[in-house]
Amino acid sequence: MAAFSTQAGDTILAPTVGQLPSAPDRRFMHTAVWTGGEMIVWGGWDGPNVFNTGGKYNPGTNSWAATSTTNAPTARYAHAIVWTGSEVIVWGGFNSPNYFNTGGRYCAPSGSPTPTATATPTSTPTATATATPTGSATPTPTATTAPRFTPVPRSRPTPPPRP
Numbered sequence: 001m002a003a004f005s006t007q008a009g010d011t012i013l014a015p016t017v018g019q020l021p022s023a024p025d026r027r028f029m030h031t032a033v034w035t036g037g038e039m040i041v042w043g044g045w046d047g048p049n050v051f052n053t054g055g056k057y058n059p060g061t062n063s064w065a066a067t068s069t070t071n072a073p074t075a076r077y078a079h080a081i082v083w084t085g086s087e088v089i090v091w092g093g094f095n096s097p098n099y100f101n102t103g104g105r106y107c108a109p110s111g112s113p114t115p116t117a118t119a120t121p122t123s124t125p126t127a128t129a130t131a132t133p134t135g136s137a138t139p140t141p142t143a144t145t146a147p148r149f150t151p152v153p154r155s156r157p158t159p160p161p162r163p
Contacts, residue, residue: 022064024055031081033088040088040106042067045077050095052076073104 030044030051042054052075054067079093079100091103 020062020064022055022066023057024053024064024066025049025051027051027077029077030054031079031090033081033083035083035088040067040083042081042088042090042106043073043076043079043093050075050077067106071104072106073102074100076100079103 024041025046027044027046030041032039032041037058037060039057039059040054041057042051044051052072053069055064056067057064073090074095076093076095080091082089086107088106089103090106091100093100
């Protein structure tokens with residue numbers, strides 16, 4: 001462990017590289033959320049691979065535990081994640097060439113993901129604009145063009161010569 005001190009005098013213990021068995025694979029464009037007791041990381045991309053895996057980091061024990069992949073959403077990155085107070089909700093994201101309108105709910109205490117419902121598009125009536133005649137002409141404002149200013153170059157002071 002490496003120890004760091006803050007300006008307030010608190011000591012922070014940070015693991016050094018290689019001391020975290022069970023940590024998720026390295027990745028970017030993943031999401032992470034703090035539950036109040038642990039950090040949950042999910043999804044992401046490492047270049048060739050897109051993940052539907054994650055991990056839970058407990059700073060009190062300095063340990064990782066893998067999140068379950070049973071019923072986990074499809075692998076994705078650039079998605080949204082939120083902690084509700086009892087579960088993590090994952091939504092949206094991308095996995096070339098697909099943009100997702102699906103997600104999943106992960107109940108952190110039980111460790112089990114469940115799919116979220118996907119909205120089914122339904123047609124809704126749309127109001128149609130109808131012209132209403134008026135007794136007199138109504139003036140319509142027209143766009144005006146504001147004068148454009150040409151930037152004036154500023155002279156720069158000449159730096160003193162170097163010794």
